[in-house]
Amino acid sequence: MPAQRFGGKYSPQDGPPGRDRGAPPPAAARPVAVPGRWRTTVLFLSAFAFLFPAFGDAPDAMLLGLAAGGLLVLSAWLTREGMAARAEWAARKIARRPAFPRILFGALATGAALALGGVIAHGVSAYPVLYAIAGAALHLGAFGLDPFSDKGMEGVDPYQTDRVARAVTSAEKTLAEMKDAILRAQDRALEARVDRFAATARSLFRRVEADPGDLTAARKYLSVYLQGARDATVKFADLWAESRDQTARAEYESLLTDLETTFAQRSQMLIEGGRSDLDIEISVLRDRLKFETPSGGSTPPQV
Numbered sequence: 365m366p367a368q369r370f371g372g373k374y375s376p377q378d379g380p381p382g383r384d385r386g387a388p389p390p391a392a393a394r395p396v397a398v399p400g401r402w403r404t405t406v407l408f409l410s411a412f413a414f415l416f417p418a419f420g421d422a423p424d425a426m427l428l429g430l431a432a433g434g435l436l437v438l439s440a441w442l443t444r445e446g447m448a449a450r451a452e453w454a455a456r457k458i459a460r461r462p463a464f465p466r467i468l469f470g471a472l473a474t475g476a477a478l479a480l481g482g483v484i485a486h487g488v489s490a491y492p493v494l495y496a497i498a499g500a501a502l503h504l505g506a507f508g509l510d511p512f513s514d515k516g517m518e519g520v521d522p523y524q525t526d527r528v529a530r531a532v533t534s535a536e537k538t539l540a541e542m543k544d545a546i547l548r549a550q551d552r553a554l555e556a557r558v559d560r561f562a563a564t565a566r567s568l569f570r571r572v573e574a575d576p577g578d579l580t581a582a583r584k585y586l587s588v589y590l591q592g593a594r595d596a597t598v599k600f601a602d603l604w605a606e607s608r609d610q611t612a613r614a615e616y617e618s619l620l621t622d623l624e625t626t627f628a629q630r631s632q633m634l635i636e637g638g639r640s641d642l643d644i645e646i647s648v649l650r651d652r653l654k655f656e657t658p659s660g661g662s663t664p665p666q667v
Contacts, residue, residue, distance in 0.1 A: 398451045403506060404444040407474070411436035414481060428480045435477035443470035443507050453511045457574060460529070465510040475500035524576035531579060532569050535586040539565060542594040548601040554613075557620060558597065564624045565590065568631045585630055593623055 411433040418429025446466030453459045478499035482492030539562050546558045565585075572582050579586075600616040603609060 398447050400507070401444060401447055404440045404447070407443065407503075408437060408440035411440070411477075414477070425484050428484050432477040432480040432484075435473045435480070439470040439473035439477065439503070441470075442466040442473065443503075446470060446510055447507065450508075450511055453515065456515070456570070459511075459515045460525070461511045461514055465512070467504075467507050467510045470507070471500045471503035474503040524579070528572055528576045528579050531583065531586050532573060535565070535569060535590055538590045538594050542590075542597045545594065545598045545601045549604045551604070554604075557617060561593070561620045561624055564627045568627050571631050581633075582630060585627060589623060589626065593620070 413433075414429045414436065415433035418426045418433065443466065446462070446468075449462045449466065453462065475496035479492040479496035482489075482495040486492065543555070543558055543562065546554055549555075568582060568585055572579055572586070596616065596619055600612060603612050
């Protein structure tokens with residue numbers, strides 16, 4: 365097989381091998397935006413207001429200062445993770461609430477940190493309690509709350525959604541391993557190519573999440589095909605790092621293109637299958653309404 369040069373978004377050539385030049389490439393994967401995430405950095409930096417002075421205090425005050433600073437660092441981390449989980453929840457039409465309310469516990473950690481600071485400044489009194497309440501309240505006012513309810517789960521079988529959640533989590537892990545492997549190739553164009561494949565695969569993930577009944581039809585794509593793509597990526601990245609074999613590169617890109625097409629076709633088939641099921645349900649409902657409407661009665665409603 366003759367070597368082919370890579371093309372696409374990061375190359376001046378017309379397009380990557382194996383793809384129709386007239387067909388638009390799949391959209392690149394875009395991370396979910398997390399509004400106000402910069403505020404967690406401010407919270408993290410505020411920890412140093414306790415950490416640096418602690419080393420000039422008496423031993424008991426030093427330990428309390430270090431504990432307060434550590435609690436603020438923990439609060440910043442929990443809050444950042446909680447905001448990312450909330451953004452993911454908001455971005456999906458069907459989503460479960462986060463299993464662990466990170467932002468809420470971040471607020472509790474902030475309150476505890478300020479309580480320790482109050483003990484350092486005022487000893488055991490009412491002031492540390494007031495500081496704790498004020499700190500937790502301000503934290504919740506600045507960062508909000510975690511989602512405490514599922515979204516779009518009405519009428520959905522919990523057993524099915526749990527199966528889908530496990531399958532998608534495993535598939536996301538496989539994609540992450542695939543992206544880690546391609547980093548060894550040290551080629552940004554190849555990294556972008558894998559990102560495009562990941563975006564196409566995730567469109568199938570979202571389809572299965574929206575209709576858990578599609579898991580059986582898509583299970584092979586979420587496991588066997590993705591694992592094969594990951595294994596091929598691992599082998600190619602090692603080979604490319606050693607030899608820069610252009611033939612191997614062209615074959616690897618062709619494999620990704622074929623898999624992309626397969627995933628996109630499966631997503632479209634699931635969508636069309638859902639439409640067919642809906643048409644059947646509407647037809648059955650119309651027939652039932654006609655059958656149950658007494659003769660001479662009013663015209664059955666249109667569905």
